[in-house]
Amino acid sequence: MSALTVTYALLFYAAAAVFILGLAYRIWLYARTPAPFKIPTPPAPVTRRGVVLRMAREVCLFESLYKANKWIWLFAMLFHAALVLVLLRHLRYFQEPVWTWVGLIQPFGLYAGFVMVVGLAGLWARRFLVERVRYITAPSDHLMLALFAAIGLSGLALKYGDRTDIVALKAFALGLMRFDWQPLPAEPVLLVHLALVALLMAVFPFSKLLHAPGVFFSPTRNQVDDARSRRHLARWAAAFDQGRP
Amino acid sequence: MAAPTFTIPELKDDLAIPAIAAGAMAHSRPFVAKPEHQEPLGFPGELVEGWHDKAIAKMGDLLGKSRALRVFLDSCVKCGACTDKCHYFLGTGDPKNMPVARQDLMRQVYRRHFTLAGRFFPSLVGAKDLTREVLDDWYSYFHQCSQCRRCAVFCPYGIDTAEISMAGREIMDHIGMGQKYSNEIIGKVHKFGNNLGLQEKALRATLESLEDDMEEATGVRVRIPVNEKGAEVLLVTPSADFFASPHIEGLMGYAKVFHQAGIRWTVSSYASEAANFALFVGSYEQMHKIALRIRQAALDLGVKRIVFGECGHAWRVAYSFLNTLAGPWDFLDPAYPAPQHICEVTYDLIQKGVLAFDKSKNDDKVVTFHDSCNVARGSRMGEEPGGQFRIPREIIKACCNHFVDMRADTIGEKTYCCGGGGGLLTDDLMELRVKGAMPRMQALKEVVTGRGVTHMAAICAICKSQFSKVLPEYGMDMDMIVSVHQLVSNAIRIEPAKTTATA
Numbered sequence: 001m002s003a004l005t006v007t008y009a010l011l012f013y014a015a016a017a018v019f020i021l022g023l024a025y026r027i028w029l030y031a032r033t034p035a036p037f038k039i040p041t042p043p044a045p046v047t048r049r050g051v052v053l054r055m056a057r058e059v060c061l062f063e064s065l066y067k068a069n070k071w072i073w074l075f076a077m078l079f080h081a082a083l084v085l086v087l088l089r090h091l092r093y094f095q096e097p098v099w100t101w102v103g104l105i106q107p108f109g110l111y112a113g114f115v116m117v118v119g120l121a122g123l124w125a126r127r128f129l130v131e132r133v134r135y136i137t138a139p140s141d142h143l144m145l146a147l148f149a150a151i152g153l154s155g156l157a158l159k160y161g162d163r164t165d166i167v168a169l170k171a172f173a174l175g176l177m178r179f180d181w182q183p184l185p186a187e188p189v190l191l192v193h194l195a196l197v198a199l200l201m202a203v204f205p206f207s208k209l210l211h212a213p214g215v216f217f218s219p220t221r222n223q224v225d226d227a228r229s230r231r232h233l234a235r236w237a238a239a240f241d242q243g244r245p
Numbered sequence: 246m247a248a249p250t251f252t253i254p255e256l257k258d259d260l261a262i263p264a265i266a267a268g269a270m271a272h273s274r275p276f277v278a279k280p281e282h283q284e285p286l287g288f289p290g291e292l293v294e295g296w297h298d299k300a301i302a303k304m305g306d307l308l309g310k311s312r313a314l315r316v317f318l319d320s321c322v323k324c325g326a327c328t329d330k331c332h333y334f335l336g337t338g339d340p341k342n343m344p345v346a347r348q349d350l351m352r353q354v355y356r357r358h359f360t361l362a363g364r365f366f367p368s369l370v371g372a373k374d375l376t377r378e379v380l381d382d383w384y385s386y387f388h389q390c391s392q393c394r395r396c397a398v399f400c401p402y403g404i405d406t407a408e409i410s411m412a413g414r415e416i417m418d419h420i421g422m423g424q425k426y427s428n429e430i431i432g433k434v435h436k437f438g439n440n441l442g443l444q445e446k447a448l449r450a451t452l453e454s455l456e457d458d459m460e461e462a463t464g465v466r467v468r469i470p471v472n473e474k475g476a477e478v479l480l481v482t483p484s485a486d487f488f489a490s491p492h493i494e495g496l497m498g499y500a501k502v503f504h505q506a507g508i509r510w511t512v513s514s515y516a517s518e519a520a521n522f523a524l525f526v527g528s529y530e531q532m533h534k535i536a537l538r539i540r541q542a543a544l545d546l547g548v549k550r551i552v553f554g555e556c557g558h559a560w561r562v563a564y565s566f567l568n569t570l571a572g573p574w575d576f577l578d579p580a581y582p583a584p585q586h587i588c589e590v591t592y593d594l595i596q597k598g599v600l601a602f603d604k605s606k607n608d609d610k611v612v613t614f615h616d617s618c619n620v621a622r623g624s625r626m627g628e629e630p631g632g633q634f635r636i637p638r639e640i641i642k643a644c645c646n647h648f649v650d651m652r653a654d655t656i657g658e659k660t661y662c663c664g665g666g667g668g669l670l671t672d673d674l675m676e677l678r679v680k681g682a683m684p685r686m687q688a689l690k691e692v693v694t695g696r697g698v699t700h701m702a703a704i705c706a707i708c709k710s711q712f713s714k715v716l717p718e719y720g721m722d723m724d725m726i727v728s729v730h731q732l733v734s735n736a737i738r739i740e741p742a743k744t745t746a747t748a
């Protein structure tokens with residue numbers, strides 16, 4: 001087993017652990033913290049079912065963002081939709097045999113790689129071109145875009161540059177999952193691509209990428225508008241009920 | 246009043262997004278509360294020793310109590326969608342009035358003290374210590390947010406800057422840096438039952454003279470009862486309704502509605518205030534204490550229903566929070582929602598054919614409607630989502646022949662705040678109030694010139710006071726602002742009371 005393979009295998013285990021544990025901790029924190037008041041932004045759904053639909057529109061269609069700004073919506077949509085396709089496309093590295101639908105989306109996943117980079121470019125351009133967005137941008141916002149762009153570009157380079165040994169790569173990926181390590185092809189672009197993905201997983205729970213779990217916990221979007229018909233009381237606030245008229 | 250020392254924004258044909266003008270409003274800060282305003286609320290009288298650590302500890306406390314705060318501070322991606330949505334940014338160009346930048350004032354400190362990234366790489370993620378300079382920024386810019394929640398409508402994660410500014414003010418209260426205007430008023434409610442410090446005797450005298458006025462005008466004695474045990478309805482209304490125009494005309498409207506419907510009602514001198522300014526300073530404890538006065542009054546008077554008068558944030562507290570703060574309302578008549586808005590009451594009576602109107606009484610007016618932000622984005626009316634937009638308009642249309650809406654992106658859920666909400670309706674913030682009113686004034690001007698609008702109706706005491714003040718600054722008449730129930734009062738047909746009046 002080469003030192004390279006061992007390094008990358010350990011790197012991925014570490015990154016996955018940070019990703020999963022970090023995210024789980026954050027989600028636990030969100031779930032555990034009570035919301036003392038009903039604060040859904042109206043017109044809000046009056047049933048649970050309505051909330052599920054609202055959340056689905058928010059997560060799948062970026063409904064609020066669409067209301068706010070069509071350019072951001074367009075670039076964000078391109079980026080996120082493409083990212084989802086690309087991620088699904090990558091599933092084939094982790095399954096044997098490959099599920100039919102994963103096989104079917106392979107060609108789309110390829111275009112998605114380009115679309116993703118276009119979406120990122122649009123979002124990034126706004127950080128320079130729109131004065132207001134420039135003002136609120138921190139170095140980490142640029143770095144995050146750079147990270148995604150580098151992952152996307154290195155991925156495209158793998159596809160269209162020198163052909164990678166996909167069979168060996170898949171063996172490595174499956175080996176990671178089965179705790180039966182297989183050699184990793186020592187191709188520089190591939191190594192860069194993988195290292196960046198590991199980095200992304202590791203920073204996820206400490207960065208603004210927390211918007212992904214955050215949106216589901218946002219009280220302005222996930223609450224039912226039923227304040228008059230059902231008494232909503234946070235645990236810590238229940239103490240206030242003591243001794244009153 | 247001295248002439249303003251600032252330039253009043255010009256109303257253009259379109260609402261342009263201003264170029265950013267860093268520091269343009271850094272000088273705007275309301276008077277700091279004195280010990281006599283702070284201490285009765287249990288807050289330290291002045292900035293305490295070791296305020297930094299106490300502020301951070303309070304922040305930690307709030308993070309554990311409010312999911313909204315935690316999620317909102319983590320989730321912002323700096324997409325910029327909210328940057329042009331705040332009326333204070335549009336009116337001032339100060340970049341710290343962009344909602345995300347306002348949140349960042351707190352987020353930078355949160356990152357520094359409560360996140361790994363901020364602890365180890367502060368400059369990378371824009372984390373900062375809570376220095377005296379940052380604290381001053383907090384005081385200045387958390388008091389340039391009317392907590393109108395317009396930004397929250399547009400944010401892809403529903404991040405509500407109002408929650409942040411409330412938390413900011415709560416933290417500052419706890420280290421002795423409260424705002425005089427809000428805290429003084431909260432103290433008055435605790436002591437007298439209303440924001441004005443009006444006592445029972447004065448209240449009775451005022452209301453009696455109102456009854457006389459109405460009798461003179463209509464020939465019918467319409468009562469405004471005080472502390473009447475056994476009344477069916479307890480009306481809780483902003484105390485402005487007792488003394489100032491156009492609020493008082495609204496109160497006459499409610500009185501006539503109850504009179505004509507034969508509903509026995511009363512106001513309470515103990516809970517003679519619908520407003521709950523504790524909302525603005527983010528204090529659960531103070532809000533709870535004020536809300537309990539209503540529970541107490543309802544129990545003492547033995548009423549069956551609670552109805553709120555026209556007040557924006559009061560209706561938010563009533564609709565969204567009252568059940569939480571002072572419920573359950575199991576001693577009230579379950580046939581009606583608890584509490585109800587006066588507009589719901591009037592609307593239902595119109596639907597049932599109980600009220601009749603002579604619309605021509607309002608023919609001198611072309612009316613538009615300002616959706617008060619706290620009603621629009623913090624509550625509901627009726628059974629259906631969006632009832633808070635529809636019901637007041639239906640009432641206006643039932644008593645006026647001429648109604649026109651303002652531009653679609655300035656009404657309903659997207660309404661612009663009047664510029665004076667959230668505890669900012671104070672003379673020491675006049676520049677902010679005038680500038681923050683610009684987007685609303687611009688939309689109003691459009692329908693004034695384009696559609697001949699003469700009056701703007703509102704259902705919020707703060708809005709009404711604010712507009713009376715700022716309309717003249719924009720070259721419009723202060724009498725343009727009217728209460729919705731003032732229009733009702735003008736047009737409603739009333740008859741002498743039936744002797745055995747029941748609901």
Ligand code: SF4
Nearest residue numbers: 321322324325327400
């Ligand atoms: S819209 Fe929401 S996520 Fe975007 S910058 Fe504003 S607060 Fe942040």
Ligand code: SF4
Nearest residue numbers: 331390391393394396
């Ligand atoms: S809540 Fe209203 S006033 Fe406050 S930042 Fe958002 S838009 Fe501006």
Ligand code: SF4
Nearest residue numbers: 557617618663666707
């Ligand atoms: S005063 Fe009126 S418009 Fe302004 S914050 Fe309150 S309800 Fe909103």
